[in-house]
Amino acid sequence: MRDFEYLAPCTLSEALQLLAQEDVHTWPLAGGTDLLVRMKDGSVKPGRIVDLSRVAELNGISEEEGIIRIGAMTRYSEVASSPLIQAKAPLLSEACRQIGSWQIRNLGTLAGNLVNASPAADSVPPLFALDAEVILANHRGERAVPVALLAEGPGRTCLGKDELLTSIRFRPLPEAAVSFFLRAGQRRALAISKTSLAFTGILDDRRSTWKEVRIALGAVAPTVIRAHRAETYLVGKPLRRKVLEEAAAIVSEEAKPITDVRSTIEYRRLVTGNLLIQGLWPLMKED
């Protein structure tokens, strides 16, 4: 690794001031599970590292006025074990429980996963399905951005050079909501997903048809995407196997994967649809 200057501010405003200085090529450091790898292989060469681990404002999970807030520096393991997230956004805790390995989950952060902008990031499809927004701050102020607009392509975000993702916010799922996160990879631990799917849905009062549905797909497009056509198709439809199979076929069409070292277009298309079937099958009534 090349030499760099290391600073560890204790407040968010100090951190944002440091990021606003343009004299040195500065990188903020969160969990480091991606950044340190890239610094070692030389693809990132920061002149200055701003370590965010001492900034208390960036930590913690809370619920205030019907909004759940997760601080940028919250580690995957904390999200996975949070009773609040387990109760009110269980698909996010499921996803965080499956990321990397135990060692990685104790270091990596939700904000890092978002800002790294990998289309295969496992914590991101649940945040799409929760319709989350992220708060981006610089030394002048902050703005809220829907999570779907953060990533612009693989490794690219709308984040300004002096901006920091400080927190993630979303509304808790209603108690009766149906939700899940499923992924397919070479092995359960440490393997980057070949495809993943996050689902949140609300049924009508008689629990027979879908009232509201959100489906997000990972690793099958340049960014995480929503399967809008499948969502629209499901709304108003009953819990029937034939309906589910049709929705899965639409999901497979909406997936726009590539063939790479991890998988092929054909496999990814088929399995992405199958993940929807796998997740919802237990709810289906006989046709």
Place this chain on the structure above:
Amino acid sequence: MLRSIEVDSPRQLDSPRQRVTVTLRVNGQEYHLLLPARTTLLEALRENLGLTGTKEGCGKGECGACTVLLDGRPVNSCLMLASQAEDHDILTIEGLSSQENLDPLQAAFIAYGAVQCGYCIPGTLMTAKALLLINPRPSREQIQEAIAGNLCRCTGYEKIIEAIQSVSSQ
């Protein structure tokens, strides 16, 4: 009582702004170090403190050979800067046994033949230790899930899992 030890750093070619003073608490002992900022926790343990039980495998967080416990939780020491470990309690394989007494996990690994080439074992032992600290009686599945980030190319894991199970059922 913590003993404090000053450790000399080898001469570096970096500029003063690229150095950091770091206090590390490792195995109950406090060390004051002057290091290049780019020093990883793994490098500081091995090169500066001479604690070479912790190994480097892949250097990118995939193999788990560098696993140490940070406040009782396993982390990849190759993916942390030494500075990030300040104010935390670090436990390495050297701190697992006390004096002449092996940790029950170490004794079980020997008894069950869970060690072949041995390179992954310090990391695997640290993860197993962390598991038993939070869950003294883990199921086989919980053991498998816990050590999924510690790759072993010799044993096929079976004897490692049996060894961990034997300690948990004691």
